[in-house]
Amino acid sequence: MKRLKMASAVLAAAALLLAATGCDSGDSETAGDSGQSSSGGKQITIGYINWDEDVAVTHLWRKVLQDRGYDVKIQQVGDAGPTYIGLSKGDIDLFFDGWLPATHATYWKQYGAQLTDVATWYDSAPLTIAVPNYVTDVKSLADLKSHASEFDSTITGIEPGAGETGVVKKMMKAYGLSDWKLQTSSTSGMLSALEKATKAKKPIVVDLWRPHWAYTAYPIHDLTDPKGAMGKPDGIHAIGTGSFATDFPEVDAMVKKFHMSDDQLGSLEQDVLVENKENPDKGVATWLAANPDFEKSLA
Incomplete structure (x- = not known):
């Protein structure tokens, strides 16, 4: 679900926001200082942002770790800044959607010394700008300027604090689109606008990234x-706390073996976010049944 950073003032604000509001919680209880749940099981907290690959993979790993006796709490965090802050403070143990080395470079520069880059589980993840296939006269970012009226001089974006938002702003300057508007809201808001536009066969420009199920669901092209x-493709990394390998040696070893292909991630997103969006755990179960060797590969 590939994103640059906000200035230190914004990060500070994010820290205050995280401290004040906390995060949306998953199914299990909050871990105590010992890392044990009230039932005595091994407890781990996975933070996630509402980016499609992060939602799908986080729910997948909750099931994988539950199968190994862990009491898994998943916490939804509003944006990348609070997620890295939560990791640095130990409020979150693991995050599966770090975009490095470029998109999350500012966050890594600020917090990386307190974190662990556990593994790169997806090798090449480019940030993209896409339009519908029926917009046949726009093939390049260089074409956008001369089609301003067609798109109402607007690019439909995602979260304002996402790393990709900063990348898109730089891209707009590079292609002479400084008078255009980057309309930020949320990933779900962008996808809703994309669905509405493609159903009506209206022009739209969206910022996206690969891998993403939208390329299968909608008639669009980069x-x-x-x-x-837009920069070179990043890798998608699993990021842990600074003491992650010591606190969770079994999970650390498993995550180091974790890797997904385009087909695997695409089908996981389809099962979790499209076919079973009201019940992601059912989507995970469907995907695992169709990929019986996946959990064995982590042993």
């Missing part, structure tokens, strides 16, 4: 980037 303004 615009080429002759200036390379």
Whole structure:
């Protein structure tokens, strides 16, 4: 579900927001200082953002770890800044959607010394700008400027604090789109706008990333980037607390073996976010039944 950073003032605000409001919780209880749940099981907290790959993979790992006797709490966090802050403070043990080395570079520079880069589970994840296939006269980012009226000089984006938002703003300057509007809201808001536009066959420009199930669900294509303004593809990393390997040696070893192909991640997102969006755990069960060797590969 590939994103640059906010200034230190915004990060400080994010820290205050996290402290004040906390995060939406999953099914299990909050871990105590010992890392044990009230039932005596091994407890771990996985933080996630409402980015599609993060939602799908977090729910997958909750099931995988529950099968190994862990009491797993998942916490939804509003954006990348609070997630890295939560990891640095130990409020979150693990996060599966770190985009490195570029998109989350600012967060890593600020908090990386207090964190662990556990593993890269997806090798090449580019940030993208996409339009519907029926917009046949726009093939490149360089084409957007001359089609401003067609798109109402607007790019529909995701969360304002997402790393990709900063990348898109730089891209807009590089292609002379400074008078355009980057309309930020949320990933779900962007996808809703994309669905509405494609159903009505209306022009729209959205910021996306690969892998994403939207490329299967909607008739869209990426615009080429002759200036390379969107940057090189990142890897998607699992990020843990600074003491993650010591606190969770079994999980650390498992995550180091974790890797997903395009087909695996695409089918997982389809099962969890499209076919079973009201019951993601059912989607995970469906996916695991179709991929019986996955859990064995982590042993």
